[in-house]
Amino acid sequence: MNIDLNTKAKNTWCPGCTNFMILTAFKNALSELITEGKIKKDNIVVGAGIGCHGKIADYVGTNSIISLHGRVVPTMTGVKLGNPNLTAIAFSGDGDSYAEGIEHLVHAAKRNSDIKLFVHNNQVFGLTTGQVTPTSNRGYKGKSTPQGSVEEPINPQMVMLASGATFIARVYTGDLPFMTQIMKKAILHKGFAHLEIIQPCISFNDTRDYFKERVYNLEENSPKNDLQWAMQKVQEKERIPLGIFYEVEKPVFEEQL
């Protein structure tokens, strides 16, 4: 079945931006899940923060709410508090969620709010034309750090594991089918899902070659409920694992009220 998920919006991402891969994967994931009868199109709410990622809400033909910078997570918690039947998928960026809004991630994970958070992690502020973010590498030279950043990056997956998120995964924009497959799993997860999408910014932080050489997919049958293993895996740096690190079931916040 062909599900129409297009909108009239004119796409304003840079030509060749890896966000197009995310958009395609997401539309494919939704289309397949709707066709398979696993979710209802009318019930989908796409949330977004502010940044290049946020425009995705305009490009997907579903209900959507473009929130404020850093605040998409509480906005979506509100959506679920209002109507727990809705499928709440929130898009965010590394600046949006790991800088301005990180408090909300910790608490949404802690309460296991039924939100799927997809973070476009390009390790740079793109829309504001290239500044350091919490995931930028030490030494990153941007317009606000011309001598190079002196801060170590955070590992968002570690933060999420420590906060109690019940689904933790990572994908790379270079592998469309795998990204689609993990997105589908995240959407079907009941509870707070954190999906980090490694997304090279071709204008301000082109890391395509760096990641292409290092990423690898976790094995299908790798452990899913082993916190220690997951913590080890998400910290690997020489080679960068992709896939689901952690997946457990816990009571969902909005359904207990």
Next chain:
Amino acid sequence: MNKNQEKIYTILIGGQAGDGAREAGVNLARLFCKLGYYVFASMEYPSLIRGGHNFCRVSFSKEKIFSDYRELDAIIALNQETADLHKNELKKTGVIFFDNNINSIIGKSGQLISLPITSYTKELSAPPLARTAVALGAFCRYYDLPLLKLNEVFTDIFGSKAQINIDLAQKGFDYLQDKNFGQTKFPKTDKKIKRQIIDGNAATGEGMVAAGMKNYIAYPMTPATSVLHHLAKQAPKYGLKVTQAESEVAVINMVLGSAYSGVRTATGTSGGGFALMTEALSMAGIAEIPTVVVESQRPGPSTGVPTRTAQGDLQFVRQILGEFPRIVLAPGDQQEAYEIGGKAMNLAWQYQLPVMVALDKHLSESLANADFSKIKIKPEKIKTSKCGKNYQRYAFGADGVSPLCFPGTKDTIVKVNSYEHSEDGLITESAEMTQKMFDKRFAKLKNLEKEINSFKGVRIYGDKKSKNVVVFWGSTKGAVLEAIKYVKKPVKAVQVLAIEPLPIKSLLDAYKGAKKIIDIELNHTGQLAQVIAEKTGLKIKNKILKYDTFAFEPIELAKKIDKIL
């Protein structure tokens, strides 16, 4: 003062935090209410958990009263400090009830009534908090009030745990009986009248519930916290969800998400929390999301004096980032708090914009009589349309209000946006569309201004023909309505209840022919006078401003008004 005016009596009960003075004061207020009096009870306490000086002051009368008074008929002192701090406020005939374990209370003979409060409490192995029951029992004996009614209060409040309070009250009652004290009596009332008492925060919450609120989301902040407490307690009864979030920023964004999903939602906070909410309230403006925020003011700036009262946030709550229509309403008493709680929720959903309800600590936490049966609140109809394929969230129309559909509706896409947007909710940077959207949002004001007049955004009391006018807003209403009973010249009292939009015509009508206008506010700069000057060009020269963190006292205020008139 009018000769026919009923006398007003005032009792103060005080102790250190943790002594239960506030709870006992509330029970005293409930007792007078049960006996058919009108009451007003205010609470004073410092920002700490144990120690400090807490008191509750209860005034009551056979006629409706709007404020408590400073002059006292009795003090119930649970500690030395209460007696020391307040004995100069006693009337000539006033008495002090005190625990006989305090041995250094100095007073005139016949003024001091020593009670074995702590020893009786120990004797009955009662929890220390229950000891105020001894004092209340003795109080009933002294003033010839039926102990049965006090016991009813205990049963209403404590249920199956009431017995220990009843026993302690009996001991206190008998103690004075045996001592053969002379009895003083209050004027008799018509006991058939049934009234309730409620504080401003609970009343506001009840009003919002009556208007269909199903989600209340908040972060604790004095003096708005008891809205959260009251609603959390009542939640199962009302089918209400009450959520405490990680910060005011989280709270307000959750409120927006919840309202977008189609559920009537509100929050409550004080000035500091409101400051954190303003960015999202601006989003409520552009995204046209119905939002209600209760802002209970306390003295600022910043952390200020957290447990006291002020009206310093009026300009702040009306000045949220960006240009868009918003509503600011300020109820003046508990009855109006209920009315405005409901009104705020309905207006937010009828006009799809943020509504701020400005309370202050004095209104939020003081108890007074209210009769909700006199005010009809229901969830008013919202504008909706045929949802479906052609739905556009921001469709243009004559009155600026686009029909609402919600996510989860068949074949309907609801797109909302903090960016400027076209009718379909998609981002726009078109100059023409941006301007059209501004005009659309501001088109709501036409009907809104009519609406504000229809529920009387300006209310007039006192001598309506008088050329001496006092103007005020919020909880100051209480002290003003009491004060004008004592002011030598007749006074017309004008309450401004709708701050945004300001009912300009009603206000100018109220001023017509005025010789002297006095602005009365609990702030340093006369913010209501500023708003009136901004909107009407009328400058009020005479101002009675107070910013010492306490509410106006009626007699004191009357003297200040006299001086100007």
